[in-house]
Amino acid sequence: MSKYELVYHAGIPGRAEFVRLYLEATGTPYEDKALTEGQDCIKPYMSGEFEGSDKNPTPFAVPVLKDGDVVISQTPNILLYLATRISAPLDLEGGENNTERSTKKAKSSPASFNDPDTFHANALTLTILDLNNEVHDTHHPVSVMSYYEDQKEAAKQKADDVRKNRMPKFLANFEKNLAKSSSGFLLPSGPTYADLALFQLIDGLKFAFPARLKKLLPDYPKVEALYERVKKAPKIKAYLESDRRQKYSMGIFRYYEELDGEE
């Protein structure tokens, strides 16, 4: 039995994907509960009836990570929790043919509260997830529980703003931080789960806004280079080619032609 159990909706990468990528990139065994047991595995966590629940708050939403009796919710919180427990190095270098190999060795000890970089990785990830949330809102700007078809007018306005203003603003911040860092990763000290989160954000944006990203991404060459580097890292490449990587469909990143545009 794997130490870590990941609980999330089956059938979409969704917010759990940020957690999966980190577990995969560090070679950490985990069980993806909805894929092995079905969608009902979520219910106990939402109702508060899960094992060991007296010591754990009832989560508001999935993803949830179960580590023995400890239950952790909220995507950035799960990532931080794992970072303080996983000692396997996060190797995001490409395969043998990669000529851009960084000289930075991947760290091989868990994150510590004494290290400011622990909080820098958390801040960067929170910012990446902020854009992830805004992208969700491009198709659901006024009501999470209503159909996209019932909020299309507001969705068009929201998507216009996210494409024109928000994407460049966030990408400029990521590019600036990559330019400040000598490692080729977001932090000078080497790769963190924030780099994986940025990979996943860009990957989702390329699916949901292909025309916009084709035009926009070349303006942020260091973001694009990081994306390509992570994609080719052996453990990530193997994961992306496996059936554990679920396809984009009706989750956060959706393709609606009418919401995309080059600007």
Added chain:
Amino acid sequence: MSKYELVYHAGIPGRAEFVRLYLEATGTPYEDKALTEGQDCIKPYMSGEFEGSDKNPTPFAVPVLKDGDVVISQTPNILLYLATRISAPLDLEGGENNTERSTKKAKSSPASFNDPDTFHANALTLTILDLNNEVHDTHHPVSVMSYYEDQKEAAKQKADDVRKNRMPKFLANFEKNLAKSSSGFLLPSGPTYADLALFQLIDGLKFAFPARLKKLLPDYPKVEALYERVKKAPKIKAYLESDRRQKYSMGIFRYYEELDGEE
């Protein structure tokens, strides 16, 4: 000079308020830069030109906490950073006349990664801040940088959904967790900054949606009791009565009569 410098827009409580309440409740000295130096104090952090910037990522937005050479951004991340460094107890008990005194002693050591409650407090706070963000979007559902007046139609739809569906869903989760906890606070082990965050969220909601909260809050008596308890805690009471507590105006919590309603 105070150890901690807080950098945020002057004139609104905003997202920095969650940080201010924690600093005030623990009696931790801090300098609120925009109040002492003016609004321009933000600029270096956004441009990346701040002291010690080579070791710190450039923040995407304020609030920012400066602790010597260390610069920390993102509200929940600042709170977690402080929790790992502040050893002063978080005393949220009421004054002498409070008959509901908890038997739980306030902890007097910094948060540790070994303690799951460190991550539970973070998860609860992230959830509270999720609703805080949704409340912001009730007046700015389609574009952060455009005027409310230019997105009033979508704002009405968004506010309707937040009032009818989202507020009860979040409040039910907070109520459930308070009911599970024997301490009267969100965690059984005693008060954390998550309780302060919940206080601030409810306080803002009472300002922005007075009719809705008057109708809704009595359905969640433990949330209401926590709100009243925190409000009466001596350090919080003194802060709220001081001129350091800025008034709600054009920040996250705004009062637009047309967005409120009893349901």
